[in-house]
Amino acid sequence: MNGNYLLQQLINGLGLGSVYALIAIGYSIVYGILRLINFAHGDILMIGVYAGFAVVMVMHAPFLLALIIAMGVAALMGVLLERVAYRPLRYATEEATMITSLAVSIFIENLGIMTVSAQPKPFRVPEYLSVIHNWGQVSVSNMTLLIISLTIVLLLVLVLFVTRTNLGIAMRACADNLNAARLMGININVVVSVTFAIGSALAAVGGLMLAGQYGRIDPLMGFIPGLKAFIAAVIGGIGSIGGAALGGFILGLAEILLVGLLPPAFSPYRDAFVFVILILVLLVRPSGLLGTGEGRRS
Amino acid sequence: MPEAMLELEKLNIYYGNIHALQDVSLTVNKGEMVAIIGANGAGKTTTLAAISGLIQSKSGKIRFENQDITHAPTHQIVSSGISHVPEGRQIFSSLSVAENIRLGAYQRRDQKGIQEDANWIYSLFPVLKDRRSQIAGTLSGGEQQMLAIGRSVMSNPRLLLLDEPSMGLAPLIVELIFDVINQLKERGMTILLVEQNAYQALSQADRAYVLETGRIKLSGTSSELINNEEIQKAYLGG
Numbered sequence: 001m002n003g004n005y006l007l008q009q010l011i012n013g014l015g016l017g018s019v020y021a022l023i024a025i026g027y028s029i030v031y032g033i034l035r036l037i038n039f040a041h042g043d044i045l046m047i048g049v050y051a052g053f054a055v056v057m058v059m060h061a062p063f064l065l066a067l068i069i070a071m072g073v074a075a076l077m078g079v080l081l082e083r084v085a086y087r088p089l090r091y092a093t094e095e096a097t098m099i100t101s102l103a104v105s106i107f108i109e110n111l112g113i114m115t116v117s118a119q120p121k122p123f124r125v126p127e128y129l130s131v132i133h134n135w136g137q138v139s140v141s142n143m144t145l146l147i148i149s150l151t152i153v154l155l156l157v158l159v160l161f162v163t164r165t166n167l168g169i170a171m172r173a174c175a176d177n178l179n180a181a182r183l184m185g186i187n188i189n190v191v192v193s194v195t196f197a198i199g200s201a202l203a204a205v206g207g208l209m210l211a212g213q214y215g216r217i218d219p220l221m222g223f224i225p226g227l228k229a230f231i232a233a234v235i236g237g238i239g240s241i242g243g244a245a246l247g248g249f250i251l252g253l254a255e256i257l258l259v260g261l262l263p264p265a266f267s268p269y270r271d272a273f274v275f276v277i278l279i280l281v282l283l284v285r286p287s288g289l290l291g292t293g294e295g296r297r298s
Numbered sequence: 299m300p301e302a303m304l305e306l307e308k309l310n311i312y313y314g315n316i317h318a319l320q321d322v323s324l325t326v327n328k329g330e331m332v333a334i335i336g337a338n339g340a341g342k343t344t345t346l347a348a349i350s351g352l353i354q355s356k357s358g359k360i361r362f363e364n365q366d367i368t369h370a371p372t373h374q375i376v377s378s379g380i381s382h383v384p385e386g387r388q389i390f391s392s393l394s395v396a397e398n399i400r401l402g403a404y405q406r407r408d409q410k411g412i413q414e415d416a417n418w419i420y421s422l423f424p425v426l427k428d429r430r431s432q433i434a435g436t437l438s439g440g441e442q443q444m445l446a447i448g449r450s451v452m453s454n455p456r457l458l459l460l461d462e463p464s465m466g467l468a469p470l471i472v473e474l475i476f477d478v479i480n481q482l483k484e485r486g487m488t489i490l491l492v493e494q495n496a497y498q499a500l501s502q503a504d505r506a507y508v509l510e511t512g513r514i515k516l517s518g519t520s521s522e523l524i525n526n527e528e529i530q531k532a533y534l535g536g
Contacts, residue, residue: 169397172397175392176390176392176393179352180384180390181401182350182351182372183381183382183388184376184449184453185373185405185453186401186404188373
């Protein structure tokens, strides 16, 4: 093993971590306001990716347009999902909404299998994204560079949004104290819709990056990344935006480094590492790395 | 003839099987400071929560400036001109003081007016100005109450609902808070005040209602109530 190898793994880990971070934010901001764990989040991602896929493959549109379409469709689906499935349960128990989100997840996945078939479809990214740079013994594709830089840009935009705009500050206020936010004249339903839109759009970006990386998509593609991003959100402290990003990067790096540094015999246990990391973090910090340790909303 | 600003008419509220408010009727006239006094659990906080739409009533009517707001959502009630300083302050503790103040003006778009009002709040409570960029959760109890009032006033309300503004505060701070409340009244704000500290409430308000286990038991001018033997025995430690 040498320094180049480690650097290579770090870059790969940052790429995967970016994807987890983008997806994890949706879990975290929704949970922050509604105390709802939206297990259908990964499936919204899948819908967004298929929309992006459609414009690229069918209309031969540029990748950037696919990205925008995927974000837009996912945002709309997220808003619709909340309106139809979760809003009627706004005052139900956390258990009821969690089970509902699982049901919605299974529903969307099966709807996907019925409409576009379970058969994976090849997803090709444009030539310029497949270009691989060789810097010494480290090789990095444009796709990886795009993932990392796009994630950083989107995170910065999100931070500006929640600290500089009225709507963004209102979002944080809702997560802090929903009743007090109502008393400020904030229309909670608008904020919740915006939250779902943002979380879903970011997840769609993550999904499209995964699709570009693996070169294929299928109706169940959101499940495992969704689950891992949820774990990332919990590791970082669910409810916290910074925590979700941090958890995503930690998880991505840890996953890649463990696979890369341990003997190859351990590779099949890649997903198990994720849970081991989760357990270790929660043993030390039960409310996550940046979690506030607030109890459940009564 | 005083002009009624807020009218509650036979309001009934239930928490599950508990009949929390029973046929509560009360009136607040324009420019008045009216207090609701009563023991813990009498329904004082519930009354204010019903007015600002946080709790839905089973029957009865709430009218504000002759508009029926009984079933209006809270954000519409705020835009109609009512602002509510909730029990226990409920500031946004993870946000900065300035962000709390900014959110008070959430529905306003007149940047100049917002800035003027923020400066006015900071002149009423200079300590808030010094701590503008501090996280609100790190403020002392008294400072949090000042912030809760300041934030609430930023919506430029015509009616201010105050829930236990003196709770848990040192006498000196209570004096300061009530001094500001009186300034708000002089500025033309109508005030509905809920207090467990009956003496404090009656010494400030023009009129008061006595709430007992969800019913209005008595009402009158503060001086009438302060001299009422029953009130003295039950609420003023006389």
